[in-house]
Amino acid sequence: MESVDLNEEGYLTNFSQWNKEIGNAIANDNEITMTDRHWEVVEYLQGKHVKEEALSIRGIKKSGVINIKEFYALFPGGPLKVSTKIAGIPKPKSCI
Amino acid sequence: MKKLLILGAGTAGTMMANHMMKKLPEEDWKITIIDQYKTHYYQPGFLLLPFDLYKTKDVKKKGEKFIPRGVNYILKKIKKIRADKNEVILENETLSYDILIIATGTKTFPEETEGMDGKGWYKDVFDFYTYDGAKALRNKLRTWEGGKLVVHITEMPIKCPVAPLEFAFLADSFFKNKGMRDKVEITYVTPLEGAFTKPKATETLDYLLEEKGIKQVVDFNIEKVDSENKKITCYSGREVEYDLLVTVPTNLGDELIERSGLGDDMNFVPTNKATLQSKDYENIFVIGDASNLPASKAGSVAHFEAEILEENLLRYIDGKPLKEEFDGHANCFIETGNGKALLIDFNYTHEPVEGSFPFPGIGPLKLLKETRMNHMGKLAFRWIYWNMLIKGTHIPFVSAKMSEKGKKFDN
Numbered sequence: 001m002e003s004v005d006l007n008e009e010g011y012l013t014n015f016s017q018w019n020k021e022i023g024n025a026i027a028n029d030n031e032i033t034m035t036d037r038h039w040e041v042v043e044y045l046q047g048k049h050v051k052e053e054a055l056s057i058r059g060i061k062k063s064g065v066i067n068i069k070e071f072y073a074l075f076p077g078g079p080l081k082v083s084t085k086i087a088g089i090p091k092p093k094s095c096i
Numbered sequence: 097m098k099k100l101l102i103l104g105a106g107t108a109g110t111m112m113a114n115h116m117m118k119k120l121p122e123e124d125w126k127i128t129i130i131d132q133y134k135t136h137y138y139q140p141g142f143l144l145l146p147f148d149l150y151k152t153k154d155v156k157k158k159g160e161k162f163i164p165r166g167v168n169y170i171l172k173k174i175k176k177i178r179a180d181k182n183e184v185i186l187e188n189e190t191l192s193y194d195i196l197i198i199a200t201g202t203k204t205f206p207e208e209t210e211g212m213d214g215k216g217w218y219k220d221v222f223d224f225y226t227y228d229g230a231k232a233l234r235n236k237l238r239t240w241e242g243g244k245l246v247v248h249i250t251e252m253p254i255k256c257p258v259a260p261l262e263f264a265f266l267a268d269s270f271f272k273n274k275g276m277r278d279k280v281e282i283t284y285v286t287p288l289e290g291a292f293t294k295p296k297a298t299e300t301l302d303y304l305l306e307e308k309g310i311k312q313v314v315d316f317n318i319e320k321v322d323s324e325n326k327k328i329t330c331y332s333g334r335e336v337e338y339d340l341l342v343t344v345p346t347n348l349g350d351e352l353i354e355r356s357g358l359g360d361d362m363n364f365v366p367t368n369k370a371t372l373q374s375k376d377y378e379n380i381f382v383i384g385d386a387s388n389l390p391a392s393k394a395g396s397v398a399h400f401e402a403e404i405l406e407e408n409l410l411r412y413i414d415g416k417p418l419k420e421e422f423d424g425h426a427n428c429f430i431e432t433g434n435g436k437a438l439l440i441d442f443n444y445t446h447e448p449v450e451g452s453f454p455f456p457g458i459g460p461l462k463l464l465k466e467t468r469m470n471h472m473g474k475l476a477f478r479w480i481y482w483n484m485l486i487k488g489t490h491i492p493f494v495s496a497k498m499s500e501k502g503k504k505f506d507n
Contacts, residue, residue: 057287057317057331058251058346062361068319068331076332078289078315093293093390 011084011091015049018088026086034086038074041066042087049089055080056092098125100409101184101193103174103352105131107139107486108384108398109199110162114488115406117164120413128168128191130184134159138481140395142230143259143431146237147270154478156227162486174200177356179377195379195409198365200352202255202385202393204229206345209250209318216323221341224263225255233342237270242279243339248328249286250318252293253362254347255385255393258440260284261291261301262431263342268308269433285313285328285336294447297440300464304432347393349386364388369444370420372405379412381405390444391424399485400425403496425498427453429474437470439463443498449505454493456502463503 004017010026012018023042027034044065048055057080061068075082080092100116102109113129120127141155163169175185177196184191204225206213212221222236223229247264254260264284271277284291284305291301291312305312319331327337349363358365358376366375367387374380383405384398391397401422408418424444429437439461440448452459461473484491 056251059361068317072331072333 009085009091012088015046015088018046022088023086026088030082030085032075032082032086035074037066037070038086041071041074041083045083045087046089049087054092055084098194099192100125100127100195100197101191102127102129102197102199103177103184104199104201104350104384104386105129105136105159105163105169106199106201106384107395108201108386108402109197110136110159110486111398111402111488112197112199112383112405113167114162114164114486115402116409117167118488119406119410122166126168127166128170129163130170130172130174130186130191131159132171132173134171136162136486137227138478139225140256140481141478142224142227143262143266145230146224146233146263147266148234148238149266152227152231155230157482162482164487174352175355177352177358179356179358179380182379193379195381195412196377197405197409198353198358198374198380198382198386199384199398200350200386202347202349202364204345205348206343208346208348210320211323212250212321212343212345214321214323216321216326216341220326220339221321221323221343223343223345225259225344225347236340240340242271242276243281244337245280245282245340245342246328246336246338247282247284248316248318248341248343249288250344250346251287253393254344256428257392257394258292258428258430260286260342260344261305264310265304265308265433266431267342268310272434281311282309283311283313283336283338285316287315287317289314294442296450297448297464300438301430304466308433347385353386360388362388368420369424370422371408371418372401372422373408373412373418381409381412389422389424392426392428394426394428395481395485396427397425399491400427400496402488403490421497423497425496427494429470429477431471431474432466435471436466436468437474438466439470439473441498441503446498446500446503446505449503451503453502454499456499458502 005013007013071079135156136159138155141150144150172186218232222233249260271280290298292298316330319329327335329335349359353359353363365382367382369389383401385393404422427441431437442448451463453461
């Protein structure tokens with residue numbers, strides 16, 4: 001597999017280096033086995049990233065793509081943090 | 097005669113009315129400010145009211161006292177902004193404008209969370225972000241005999257992101273002073289990964305939480321409040337039990353913004369973060385909590401914005417390019433209890449660090465350090481607020497753009 005640039009928390013610093021294989025590798029590191037449903041969510045997140053729209057739990061809730069319970073079930077722990085890592089996009093910043 | 101319309105007579109709107117009245121020639125410009133409520137609240141005081149540190153009279157005054165003479169002050173509910181027609185619709189009245197300033201702020205919406213405003217609301221579930229909530233909580237705390245106190249943030253962003261931490265710190269002192277700290281277990285529950293979003297400040301704040309025996313539950317995204325069984329549940333299934341829940345409900349922009357189709361999915365108005373011009377309409381500017389800027393929703397931010405917005409409005413009127421000057425500067429006192437406070441100073445790119453303020457190397461205020469002098473600063477701020485800040489008087493030595501001098505940055 002080609003090499004990619006990661007930050008200290010393990011997030012890709014350049015989305016253009018992402019591909020499905022890399023997504024799978026990051027998912028494995030986080031003990032997640034990707035299914036079609038996982039990829040559907042990842043694609044949605046990447047779409048938001050490309051449009052430069054901020055990600056939040058509220059945004060996910062309103063997206064119609066997935067409900068929050070299922071989101072937690074697919075990406076246990078901190079679903080936004082884990083799913084964005086797999087998607088190769090930056091960790092969402094919490095606005096202060 | 098040209099028309100400048102300001103929506104909202106809170107901290108930001110009132111400041112802009114004062115700023116622009118001084119700058120725009122009266123023979124050319126008519127300034128109008130609209131708000132539905134006649135009371136102007138000193139919102140930072142809502143933190144101190146529950147602990148009987150402030151009285152109700154300390155936090156409210158008549159709004160008209162702060163609107164400068166010559167400004168047309170309308171007390172009415174705003175129905176809709178028709179940005180495509182440069183019109184604002186009120187009850188029985190439609191106003192047109194050449195320039196519009198949106199300063200409608202943010203509000204709490206407990207109904208956004210299942211069970212939050214149910215049976216327990218203002219019995220054992222309280223907010224302190226509203227006058228009614230802070231007062232009801234004061235009455236509760238006067239007679240509460242102890243148990244599990246949970247201080248909780250529903251979701252970000254919230255107005256004054258340090259206020260819930262300050263609440264936890266002040267609660268610790270309050271119960272110590274009452275001689276009942278051993279009867280109260282305090283837990284701080286947050287959707288963030290730590291006490292604050294900025295790493296340096298989180299380190300200091302984590303230390304203070306631990307020192308005061310306040311437990312932390314992080315990464316907690318609330319699904320519902322179960323007021324029957326007195327517990328809050330995270331989407332992940334984690335639960336936290338409470339006897340007294342002090343929560344910061346979801347903060348959204350005003351419903352007016354949604355009705356007018358001008359907001360994002362939290363009803364905040366998309367705004368250029370350097371110029372304060374709205375992204376969709378060149379004659380609409382946004383100040384304070386109503387914008388979607390990635391800055392703190394706080395009075396100090398609105399104050400710094402006001403200085404830059406004043407200049408940009410004058411430039412816009414003269415047909416000059418706007419200055420891309422706003423840097424997200426925020427300056428907040430954090431009450432840590434027992435007569436001490438921290439002070440933090442930061443912007444879009446620089447997180448809060450240690451140092452001195454406002455004079456590099458001298459102070460007298462110390463950044464990110466718990467001192468009595470900082471607490472005195474916070475108390476003095478109420479006077480500054482009513483007498484200088486909202487009247488648009490420049491506060492000496494404190495500039496709109498953050499200074500990097502006298503601060504200990506790592507790089």
